[in-house]
Amino acid sequence: MSRTLILGASRGLGLEFVRQLSECAAPPIATYRNKKGVTSLESLGASPLQLDLCSENSIDGFVEELGTTQLTMIVNNAGVFGSE
Numbered sequence: 001m002s003r004t005l006i007l008g009a010s011r012g013l014g015l016e017f018v019r020q021l022s023e024c025a026a027p028p029i030a031t032y033r034n035k036k037g038v039t040s041l042e043s044l045g046a047s048p049l050q051l052d053l054c055s056e057n058s059i060d061g062f063v064e065e066l067g068t069t070q071l072t073m074i075v076n077n078a079g080v081f082g083s084e
Contacts, residue, residue, distance in 0.1 A: 002070045004028040007051065008078030010037020017075050018046050029069070031062070031078065053078055 004021055008014040009030035018041060021028050027045035032038055033052045041048040049065055052058040 002072035003047075004073045004075065005066075005071050006030045006046075006075045006077060007053075008033075008076070009041060009046065009048075010034075011040075012077075014075075014077040015040060015044075017077065018044050022046065029066070029071075033078075051078070
């Protein structure tokens with residue numbers, strides 16, 4: 001089964017993408033940087049995976065967890081503003 005991957009999905013626009021996709025298609029795979037957003041993602045039926053794009057270890061772990069999952073679409077909403 002093909003899936004949608006949403007990067008930066010734990011709040012704001014990313015979370016809204018998860019909400020809307022969960023209503024009309026298979027729940028997406030959704031990334032979060034820190035644990036605050038996991039509950040929201042799970043409540044929408046998404047498959048949450050941790051990913052911090054500023055950490056090589058996090059990226060390596062994410063790639064390993066994602067494995068050979070076939071993706072139909074990737075929404076890149078991840079980003080950091082300032083010294084967050």
